[in-house]
Amino acid sequence: MTARTPDSARDIPEATVARLPVYLRALTGLAEDGTTTCSSEELAATAGVNSAKLRKDLSYLGSYGTRGVGYDVEYLRYQIAREIGVTQDWPVVIVGIGNLGHALANYSGFRSRGFRVVALLDADPSRHDEVVAGLDVRSFEDLESIVAEHDVSIGVIATPAVAAHAVAERMVAAGITSILNFAPTVLSVPDGVDVRKVDLSIELQILAYHEQRKAVSPGSEDVS
Amino acid sequence: MTARTPDSARDIPEATVARLPVYLRALTGLAEDGTTTCSSEELAATAGVNSAKLRKDLSYLGSYGTRGVGYDVEYLRYQIAREIGVTQDWPVVIVGIGNLGHALANYSGFRSRGFRVVALLDADPSRHDEVVAGLDVRSFEDLESIVAEHDVSIGVIATPAVAAHAVAERMVAAGITSILNFAPTVLSVPDGVDVRKVDLSIELQILAYHEQRKAVSPGSEDVS
DNA sequence: CGCTGTGAATACTTTCACAGCT
């Protein structure tokens, strides 16, 4: 009621935000193995980071551990899920039902992590017969009504590059404020709209860069 | 021949390396539009970064611009491609030919950017009849011989999470030193092996985090 | 004169190391 610090500590660094989902998954794994308590060391190992970083990251959320003991797996899992916002579930639309769109529609990891695909849209009428992952592929023209009906704020673009920008603009106009873009294009969107991109070939190129370096200097600096 | 600084300046910051492919794509786009010269400002806008960052990034590669003029699109494109290592082409194997593996195998962006998928492998024998993207799906048992035959150093894992770690170990044993992992698991690999991961649900969770924040404080701090 | 290339300043991230709680 006093306007500041609405209900959780604000201002979590972006680098930390990007790791919270990793911790969440690690905790889910531990819980499935029947682990009820873990130290920062154990959780860090499971998540693939070092323990100092993990503790610093968690410190931005609050003090959810017990000194001398560690963290309660289930409790911490819930706190992180709440912080990320995946205790509620988020309706999502996917636009572009080619190979990648198919894969995304069928990806069970969305459903299990707080996301529900409410519609699959494609501009190509020849795809509108298809049923993918239990949903029928609908016309892109239906975007606005679907967004309004399900109160969608997250959209996924899996179209070819040329179509991506037009799709993004129409998503924004329809009220979507977060976009996950798989098309290899830079999207420019108004302030207040978040875009994250996943570019398969960029990841390979980064690997190629390092791979190339390995070939040049295998042992680095132990040469006389 | 003097052992130090083999032929290009070493030690490009990781953040810069991750943006080089973006610049490369931007330059390819400009070249296709018939642009032969561009300023850092123009290229930065096309790539979606600011111009100071772009210039700083390029400065790690060398001085490929002309003061008062800008960059020659084709020349800079080649220099970046060479730096990344995509002037040669890289043979790649994909393991796990489910929905995602299909999408990856068919992704034209690999071929056009210096990568050539030489084999598709799957542990499930019922998939071994299939032909995907012009390649037939082969047994995972063939990994070693394929890696040896094509001198493969980059592998892509698109299996379910449970299988990923075993696949990675076997890839490493077979001689692969760079792995792109789409399975939602932390892989631990020996030093000298690079792993990059793409996790679809993590990206959505990061969007959800910000989306949740928007809902709480729409206008941020302009409230009396 | 304009635009690149780059030191210097700032901002962000990671790591260290230990005080302080259980």
Next chain:
DNA sequence: AGCTGTGAAAGTATTCACAGCG
């Protein structure tokens, strides 16, 4: 005694702002 939570230090990355070349 042991492990969390955190200031302070070290390491990276980004941005500024301008000297210097074409």
